Amino acid sequence: MALKYAGIQVEHREIVLRNKPQSMLLLSPKGTVPVLCVDGFILEQSLDIMRWALTRSDPDEWAAVDESMAQAWIEKNDGPFKSLLDQYKYPNRFPELAQEGVLAQAIELMLKPMELTLQSNQFLMGSKMAWVDVAIFPFIRQFSMVSPQKFADLPFPSVKKWLDHHLQSELFNSVMDQYPAWID
Numbered sequence: 402m403a404l405k406y407a408g409i410q411v412e413h414r415e416i417v418l419r420n421k422p423q424s425m426l427l428l429s430p431k432g433t434v435p436v437l438c439v440d441g442f443i444l445e446q447s448l449d450i451m452r453w454a455l456t457r458s459d460p461d462e463w464a465a466v467d468e469s470m471a472q473a474w475i476e477k478n479d480g481p482f483k484s485l486l487d488q489y490k491y492p493n494r495f496p497e498l499a500q501e502g503v504l505a506q507a508i509e510l511m512l513k514p515m516e517l518t519l520q521s522n523q524f525l526m527g528s529k530m531a532w533v534d535v536a537i538f539p540f541i542r543q544f545s546m547v548s549p550q551k552f553a554d555l556p557f558p559s560v561k562k563w564l565d566h567h568l569q570s571e572l573f574n575s576v577m578d579q580y581p582a583w584i585d
Contacts, residue, residue, distance in 0.1 A: 402535050403451040404437075405576050407458040411437070414583035422585040448475065451532055463532040471533045474525055478537045482511045486540055490547050504551070507544065512557050515541075519559035523566075538567045 404411055416425060421432050429436040429445050437444040437453070444450045455464045485507040488495045495503075518525055524534050541564055545552040555561075567573055 402538075402572055402576055403454040403463075403532065406461075406463070406535075406572060407454040409454055409457060413580055415580035417582045420582075422583055424585050425583075448479075448536060451536060455532060461529065463530065463535070466526045466531045466533065471526060471531070474533050475536060477511060477514075478540055482507060482540065485510065486544055490543065508555070511541075512544075512555065512560055515560050515563070516557040519563050524563070534563075534567070538564070538573075542568065 414422075414425070416422065416434050418432075418434070425436060426432055428438050428443055431445065433445065435445075435447055435450060437450045439453075444453055452464075459465075485503055488498055488503045489500065489507060492498070492500050492503075515525065522528060524530050525537065526533050541560070545564060553561075
């Protein structure tokens with residue numbers, strides 16, 4: 402989304418992770434996605450790609466935020482919330498964990514603070530969208546898709562409105578094309 406927002410054209414290559422192309426592994430031996438290669442320069446993390454894109458073009462000033470507040474959201478999301486999301490999405494990988502307990506922890510850690518923030522702001526960093534919203538949105542989207550009915554039943558109207566804003570946005574929908582798997 403940040404690449405599109407910044408107006409940066411890329412050749413998109415969809416990767417099947419259980420059958421990683423050799424060309425990808427030559428660029429990025431760790432074999433994770435996304436990977437961005439620009440003139441021999443390799444970026445292997447979504448946030449790094451997002452930050453790089455915003456240094457090239459940031460017409461709505463997504464990057465003009467309180468960095469310490471932004472970092473606090475990102476650390477919470479990319480650390481403990483991501484772990485809880487994996488446990489919630491893949492209960493068969495974590496049979497020792499009670500799903501309701503995982504759900505409760507995720508709600509306390511991320512959804513309740515988001516709801517409180519979004520009750521007084523349209524976005525996580527204030528009245529306008531910022532890179533933090535775009536960085537966290539895919540994780541909340543995944544969370545909502547694990548059990549759509551459970552998510553619908555949660556008492557978080559501001560989070561749902563925020564999520565729906567992103568799901569309905571032209572930006573999100575413009576990057577959600579299906580691509581054939583890249584094969585070397």
